[in-house]
Amino acid sequence: MPRVAVFCGAAAPTDAVYVSAAAAIGTHLAEHGVHIVYGGSRLGMMGALADSALAAGAPVTGILPRALNTPRITHSGLTTLKTVPDTAARQDCFMELADAFLALPGGLGTLDELTAVWASAAHQDRAKPIGLLNTDRFYDPLLTFLNGAAAAGYLAHHPHLRLNTLAVVDDDPAGLVASLLTRLTPRRPVRRALASTRTGT
Numbered sequence: 001m002p003r004v005a006v007f008c009g010a011a012a013p014t015d016a017v018y019v020s021a022a023a024a025i026g027t028h029l030a031e032h033g034v035h036i037v038y039g040g041s042r043l044g045m046m047g048a049l050a051d052s053a054l055a056a057g058a059p060v061t062g063i064l065p066r067a068l069n070t071p072r073i074t075h076s077g078l079t080t081l082k083t084v085p086d087t088a089a090r091q092d093c094f095m096e097l098a099d100a101f102l103a104l105p106g107g108l109g110t111l112d113e114l115t116a117v118w119a120s121a122a123h124q125d126r127a128k129p130i131g132l133l134n135t136d137r138f139y140d141p142l143l144t145f146l147n148g149a150a151a152a153g154y155l156a157h158h159p160h161l162r163l164n165t166l167a168v169v170d171d172d173p174a175g176l177v178a179s180l181l182t183r184l185t186p187r188r189p190v191r192r193a194l195a196s197t198r199t200g201t
């Protein structure tokens with residue numbers, strides 16, 4: 001079963017279209033038989049993603065830094081909850097567990113998670129695919145930046161990091177999930193991070 005890590009805003013967005021988009025991503029990933037890995041919250045887009053995926057029968061793993069593991073934040077219905085010391089450890093888990101990454105609209109935390117996996121691909125022989133959900137053209141400014149960086153030559157020594165090589169961008173949740181999954185490469189056999197995963201909350 002492929003695993004996809006999903007990054008998205010933790011705060012309640014002002015426009016409900018983002019919450020609906022997160023729920024649609026959860027449903028489509030579940031329909032494709034994907035195990036979802038995400039930040040473990042029950043709130044906002046994160047909660048909508050997990051709720052829809054669980055309702056459609058997908059396993060969902062939440063990874064939470066200890067300080068965020070509170071009744072107010074933690075989703076109590078997850079298949080697996082893993083607590084880690086801090087956000088750096090959580091990022092390591094995302095990298096280790098996931099076969100692909102999806103970034104939905106969000107703030108600095110989402111941008112941090114997205115750019116971390118993207119930049120780390122420079123040092124991997126077979127980079128894991130990345131998808132951007134471009135709801136309401138949310139990611140257009142970032143795409144402009146990345147195209148500008150490529151045009152200025154900053155990606156010249158890492159040609160596989162270029163936008164169209166590593167990432168798929170779509171404003172349609174169904175289309176994005178389908179495109180991302182066609183880019184998956186076979187999974188590595190050893191999964192250190194999952195071996196230490198504890199079940200339950």
Ligand code: AMP
Nearest residue numbers: 007008009010039041106107108109110
């Ligand atoms: P942001 O985009 O700044 O709202 O941060 C959201 C991303 O960072 C998510 O993908 C989570 O993995 C992580 N994150 C940040 N804040 C929280 C939180 N309160 N609860 C759970 N995860 C969070």
